[in-house]
Amino acid sequence: MITDNLSSHNSVSTRTWLEDHPRIRHVFIPVGACWLNLQEGWWRIFRKTALAGRSFGDRDHITHATEVATAQLNARARPWIWGRPAPPTRRLRRRYVYVL
Structure with missing residues (x-):
């Protein structure tokens, strides 16, 4: 652990x-x-999505913003990949065909 x-x-x-x-x-x-702790990265993304730049009148507004942000993050969830992503592969390569 x-x-x-x-x-x-x-x-x-x-x-x-x-x-x-x-x-x-x-x-x-x-x-x-702390960058090794995946929870820190998740909290950064969550705070940016749910709480950044907003002011809340009461607890219910915070709860609603949290639920909406969680639903949005879960809708676009993907596996966490460490490191730099691989460069995209070229799908279409030019093939030269010489006809005599």
């Missing part, structure tokens, strides 16, 4: 549970490497 360095991930109850489940190993993301 890979987690960030939140103090609750290293609490006594968590360490006790991990001792009772030896097949699960706890690994922390290095400090200063």
Whole structure:
């Protein structure tokens, strides 16, 4: 299990549970490497979609904006791909045919 360095991930109850489940190993993301945490990227996209540049009058407006943003993100969800995408392949190549 890979987690960030939140103090609750290293609490006594968590360490006790991990001792009772030896097949699960706890690994922390290095400090200063939050870009390795996929949740951080998701939260950035979600905040930009749901909350950026908006002011809310009450809790119901925040709930509605959250539901709408979640539905929109789920509608266009695709698998997360690490790194730079591969360059597009050329589908149409020129073929020269010489006729004598």
